[in-house]
Structures are given as structure tokens and as C-alpha cells.
Amino acid sequence: MYKWKTSGTLSSMKTKDMVSVGIDIGTTNVTILALNCEDGQILEIHSLPNQRIGASDGYSYLQDPQGIENTVRGLLGKVRAPFSCLGVTGQVHGIVYYDQAGMAVSPLYTWLDRRAMERVEGVDSQSHLLHLTGKSLPSGYGLLAHYANRRLGQVPPTAVGFTGIMEYITARLIGHPLEKADPSSLSAFGAFDPATTRTDTQVLKTVLGDNPLAFPTPAAAFETAGRYEGNTPVAYPVGDNQAAFFGVIGDPRKHCLISIGTSGQISLFTSKALCPPSMELRPCVGPGYLQVGATLSAGKTYEVLERLFHAVLVVAGMPETDHETVFTLMKKAAMEDSIGIQPLVFDTRLNGSRHDPLIRGSLTGLGLDNLTLGNLVRSTVDGVVGELHDFTVGQEVDFNQVETVVATGSAVRKNPLFIQSLRRQFNREVRIPHVDDGAAVGAALIGAVSGGMLTIGEAQSIASRMLV
Numbered sequence: 001m002y003k004w005k006t007s008g009t010l011s012s013m014k015t016k017d018m019v020s021v022g023i024d025i026g027t028t029n030v031t032i033l034a035l036n037c038e039d040g041q042i043l044e045i046h047s048l049p050n051q052r053i054g055a056s057d058g059y060s061y062l063q064d065p066q067g068i069e070n071t072v073r074g075l076l077g078k079v080r081a082p083f084s085c086l087g088v089t090g091q092v093h094g095i096v097y098y099d100q101a102g103m104a105v106s107p108l109y110t111w112l113d114r115r116a117m118e119r120v121e122g123v124d125s126q127s128h129l130l131h132l133t134g135k136s137l138p139s140g141y142g143l144l145a146h147y148a149n150r151r152l153g154q155v156p157p158t159a160v161g162f163t164g165i166m167e168y169i170t171a172r173l174i175g176h177p178l179e180k181a182d183p184s185s186l187s188a189f190g191a192f193d194p195a196t197t198r199t200d201t202q203v204l205k206t207v208l209g210d211n212p213l214a215f216p217t218p219a220a221a222f223e224t225a226g227r228y229e230g231n232t233p234v235a236y237p238v239g240d241n242q243a244a245f246f247g248v249i250g251d252p253r254k255h256c257l258i259s260i261g262t263s264g265q266i267s268l269f270t271s272k273a274l275c276p277p278s279m280e281l282r283p284c285v286g287p288g289y290l291q292v293g294a295t296l297s298a299g300k301t302y303e304v305l306e307r308l309f310h311a312v313l314v315v316a317g318m319p320e321t322d323h324e325t326v327f328t329l330m331k332k333a334a335m336e337d338s339i340g341i342q343p344l345v346f347d348t349r350l351n352g353s354r355h356d357p358l359i360r361g362s363l364t365g366l367g368l369d370n371l372t373l374g375n376l377v378r379s380t381v382d383g384v385v386g387e388l389h390d391f392t393v394g395q396e397v398d399f400n401q402v403e404t405v406v407a408t409g410s411a412v413r414k415n416p417l418f419i420q421s422l423r424r425q426f427n428r429e430v431r432i433p434h435v436d437d438g439a440a441v442g443a444a445l446i447g448a449v450s451g452g453m454l455t456i457g458e459a460q461s462i463a464s465r466m467l468v
Contacts, residue, residue: 019043019083020453022247022444023072024240024437025090025165026050027110027262028410030068032075033440034083037448040462042435046075053107061112065096065104065165069172086173086228087235087447089243089439090166092188095142097159097213098168102177105156108165109149111140112296116148117357125151126357133203135191139357142189147207161214164188166237174226174234180219183283184239194283195273221285222450235450238285240439241267241292244408246285247442248433250464254403257438258388260418261409264298266388267291268397276394278355285446286456293391296351298384299411301361304350305380306330309373327414330377334417337374342367344375348383378417385421392426404429406467408438433466441466 018038024031031047048071053062093111096104109115116125116139123131125148130136137144146162149155161177164185171177186192191203197218208215219225219236228234238246241259245267249255252269259265267282268291275281275291282290306326313321345365352359363379392399405428412418412432422430435441445459454462 017082017084018453019081020085020087020444020448021079021083022440022447023088024440024443025068025169027091030071030075031437031440032079033437033444034079034081035441035444037453040465043081044079046078048075059114059118061110062107063110065108065168068165069169072169084232085447085451085453086232087443087450088166088170088237089240089443092164092185092239093140093142094165095145095162096165096168097156097162098177099158100160102171104168105158109145113145114139114357115152116144118152120151129206132206135200135203137190138354143203143207144190150209159213163216170225170234170237173228176226178225179216180236181216182219182236182238184242185237186218187282188239194281194289222446224450233451235447238443238446241265241282242285242290243442243446244438245290247445247463248406248438248466250460253401255406256402258405258407259409260298260384260411262298262300264295264384264388266293266391274396276396279391291397293388294354295387296353297348301348301350301384302380302411305377331415331417333374334377337372341372341375342370344370344379346379346383348380348387381417381421385418385425389425402428404431406431406433408433431467435466438466
């Protein structure tokens with residue numbers, strides 16, 4: 001067992017090209033980053049949107065695995081710097097089915113997919129699995145998605161296995177399916193105990209049924225999955241939560257990581273395998289664990305409010321107003337007309353929560369004088385941040401050791417209202433990494449450790465510089 005180190009010098013083992021590439025397959029974008037492992041400088045960043053594909057039902061949230069592979073290969077072709085290692089990260093929980101040749105035979109059912117809440121013979125798959133096993137898996141988790149597909153009759157007949165999109169793309173890059181998965185990915189499938197590194201056998205047997213598809217076993221930390229184009233080592237992919245934590249948190253005992261993008265997430269380091277019921281205990285890249293509290297809306301809730309205001313402008317005869325202009329007007333209103341006004345209370349769980357996907361948000365505290373544009377905007381931001389702050393309350397969460405909140409995500413970078421709310425509610429210093437995609441940095445560093453380019457301490461030393 002190794003220990004966390006926050007400083008280190010580069011090992012004597014040098015290669016001519018001390019460059020590692022990190023691939024982040026996000027829900028919104030696919031990003032590729034080239035990192036100089038000698039000085040920690042980011043050499044290149046290339047990114048393209050990751051589009052949702054249409055579906056005739058109302059519960060699917062799908063993406064195209066072949067399209068994602070094409071995007072990844074296209075972006076890799078743009079990297080000018082010769083690289084010696086490669087790591088992959090990205091969205092977790094969702095699944096894609098593959099055939100005997102390792103090719104996708106289904107869309108990617110993402111973590112936002114809600115098929116598990118569809119009723120079959122009067123009961124949804126989440127409740128049905130809970131009744132049979134005593135385990136409640138959140139909507140969107142991989143094992144639950146497969147169980148729902150079995151009950152809905154939607155498992156492709158040629159499928160021999162299912163996996164996450166990170167594992168699928170990694171397999172395509174190295175030329176063969178993966179028989180193992182990093183514990184961070186296995187945890188995202190559900191019913192995985194990070195302390196024992198085992199998946200609940202009763203849940204697994206119930207989900208897979210009598211004709212089980214291939215399911216991965218745990219990979220070791222920083223294990224190499226294979227080689228890209230025959231000579232570049234590729235690490236087993238790591239979940240975006242863990243990769244981001246590894247990529248920008250130098251000392252996990254003093255910092256917590258908050259991400260506010262499409263969804264929201266707070267990650268706290270713990271050395272003990274303990275976690276409050278409202279949070280998830282996840283494997284950490286390195287010793288210890290992460291206590292993770294995740295929300296389903298966050299920035300998406302803010303976008304819903306923007307669409308409302310944009311619709312008002314359209315009705316008012318200003319359809320040419322673009323969305324960025326509306327966002328700017330919202331920020332201006334929040335800074336100008338909310339001072340001294342009794343705040344509103346906005347429960348921003350518009351898409352439910354991990355543990356109760358059917359719950360919905362609410363707006364309370366309404367009076368004759370406080371229903372203003374600015375107050376509504378500010379209450380939305382405070383509601384999003386408040387959801388994350390609620391996770392820090394409880395005996396099993398030691399938030400007192402945290403000195404700094406490291407904030408990432410598009411909402412944080414684009415909107416100072418989120419920074420203000422984080423400082424006010426968490427009462428901590430808030431710092432933003434100088435790199436947009438900490439998960440891609442983490443993937444590059446994990447790839448470098450896996451490929452023998454860096455030691456763990458050296459990688460963490462580079463991560464600590466991302467906050468300078």
C-alpha cells in the first residue's frame with residue numbers, strides 16, 4: 001500500500017517524449033489533452049461535442065458509441081506532440097452492449113437514461129430489483145440499466161457483454177475487449193463494495209439471469225490494459241470523478257472537489273470505509289476512499305430557468321435574442337435587484353435525486369415583493385449549491401479538515417454567482433484549477449503512472465500545480 005505524497009521529483013527514468021495524453025468522454029463533450037510530464041504544462045487541448053441521439057420513447061437518454069469512437073480517433077489525430085502514454089476517463093454508470101467481435105450492438109444508455117423507472121407488469125425495474133435483492137440501485141447505474149433492458153426485452157440478441165463507454169473506447173483503441181475494469185468503473189455499475197472490491201453476488205446473479213453476459217473483474221490500480229497502435233501503453237480507464245480528483249487535488253486531506261456542470265457533485269477524501277446514507281462510498285485513485293454526493297440537475301436547472309426567460313423574450317417580440325445574451329442578463333439582474341430582498345427558497349431537484357428519481361423541485365418563500373428576476377436567478381444558484389452543501393452535514397462526514405473547496409465545471413467558470421454562493425455556504429476558500437478539464441489531466445497522469453513515466457508522488461506533485 002502506498003501513501004499520499006504532495007511533493008516529488010521526476011524519476012531518473014526519462015523518455016525522449018515525456019508526454020501523456022488524457023481522453024475524457026464526457027456527456028457534453030469529448031476532450032483530449034496532451035500533458036508534458038516534465039513540467040506539468042498542458043501542451044494541447046482538443047474538444048468536440050458529444051451529441052444525444054433521438055429515441056421514440058420518453059425515458060431514453062442515448063448517445064452513439066460509434067460516433068464517440070470516431071470523435072476520439074479524430075481528436076487523437078490532431079495531437080501534434082509525440083506521446084508515450086495514454087489514459088481514458090469519462091462519464092460512468094451507463095452501458096453499451098458489444099458482440100463477439102467487440103463491436104457495439106446498441107446505443108450508449110447514459111447515466112441520464114431513465115428506463116429503470118418504466119413499469120413492466122405494474123412495477124418499475126428499480127423497485128423490482130429492490131424487492132428481489134434488498135438492494136436499491138440509483139437510476140442510470142449500469143447493472144440496473146441492463147436489468148431494465150432484460151425486463152423491457154431490449155437486450156440485443158447478438159450481445160455477448162456490456163460495459164461502460166470508457167471501457168468500450170479503450171477496448172477499441174487497444175484492439176480487444178476488456179476482461180477487467182477499474183474499481184471506479186465497477187462501483188458505477190452498482191452493488192460494488194469498494195472495501196472488499198467485490199460486487200454483491202446476489203444482485204449480480206439476479207441482474208444477469210440464467211444466460212449471463214460477460215461482466216468484468218477488478219483491475220489493479222494503474223494497471224495497463226493494452227497498447228494503442230502496438231506500442232503506446234494504455235491504462236485501464238478510471239471514472240471521471242476519481243480522475244478529476246487525482247488530476248487537480250494535490251493533498252486530498254485538505255481539499256474537497258466540487259463539480260457543477262450538467263449535474264453536481266462533491267467529493268471528500270476519507271481513510272475509513274464509512275459513508276452517510278445520502279452519499280456513495282467510492283474507490284479512490286490511491287489509498288482511502290471518496291465520499292461522493294451527486295445531484296442530477298445543477299447546471300441543467302439553471303439552463304431550464306434560462307429557457308423560461310428566453311421564451312418570455314420571444315413572446316415579447318425579441319426572438320433574435322441569443323441564449324448567451326439571456327445568461328448575461330440573468331447574471332446582471334441577480335447582482336442588481338436581489339440586494340435586501342427576502343430570498344426565495346428553490347429546491348432545485350427538477351430531475352429527482354439519486355435515491356429518489358421521482359421527487360421534484362419546488363419554489364417557496366414567495367411574497368408580494370420578492371418574486372423578481374434577480375431573486376429567482378440567485379435562488380436557483382443557491383439551491384444548486386445548497387444541494388451539495390447538504391451532503392457535508394452529518395457525523396460520518398469530516399468536513400472540518402477541509403480548508404479549500406476546489407471548484408470545477410462549466411457553471412463555475414462561466415458564472416461568478418456560483419463562486420459567490422460556494423464561498424457563502426461552505427465558508428471556505430474557493431479555488432478554480434487553471435485547466436478546464438481536470439478529469440482529462442487525471443487521465444493523462446494515470447496513463448503516465450501506468451506506463452512507468454511517473455511515480456505516484458510525481459503525478460500528485462504535478463496535480464498540485466493545477467491550482468497555482
